[in-house]
Amino acid sequence: MRRLLIGLLCAVLSAQLAYAQSLSGIVKDSLTGVPVSFATAEIRSRGSDTVLRTTVTDGKGRFGFSRLSIADFEITLSCVGYTTKRVAVTTGANPVSLGILYLSPRTDMLKEVTVNGRKSLIEERLDRTVYNVENDLTILGGDATDALRRVPLLSVDIDGNVTLRGSSNIKILINGKPSTI
Secondary structure, three states: OHHHHHHHHHHHHHHHHHOOEEEEEEEEEOOOOOEOOOOEEEEEEOOOOOEEEEEEOOOOOEEEEEEEOOOEEEEEEEOOOEOOEEEEEEOOOOOEEEEEEEEOEOOOOOOOOOOOOOOOOEEEOOOOEEEOHHHOHHHOOOOHHHHHHHOOOEEEOOOOOEEEOOEOOOOOEEOOEEOOO
């Protein structure tokens, strides 16, 4: 009975020791030396494409895996804007520290992006219709009445009186302010 208990205890302890290894490291930028936050670290058996575990680096670039078996592994480090790095690791009876691992910034990244946007000529809103005069090239030498003649649904007579569908009870705003037209 005693031998069976001792044998069972040894089996449990050896199983615990076989899966008690840990692996850790720090990820930094190779140019600036700044820790890389939120980089992905994946561990897989060497020669396999199946990911065993995944973790993300903290604010200081640290990552770690615990309860690993004694085996040959491959660590893959990746982050947006950096080239992916692979590191071969063999775990043993003691914890493994990979130290500082450097990721290189990708050279094919865009340096700057310019976004050009133009307002449409006519904008329909719930309470008003906006006519963007700066986008109408046909009235380049004209005045305000020439611009109002181009606005859909508006009519301008010879005296400069403006009507909307025949009604003169309208309010004209220029740059968001009431106009005396």
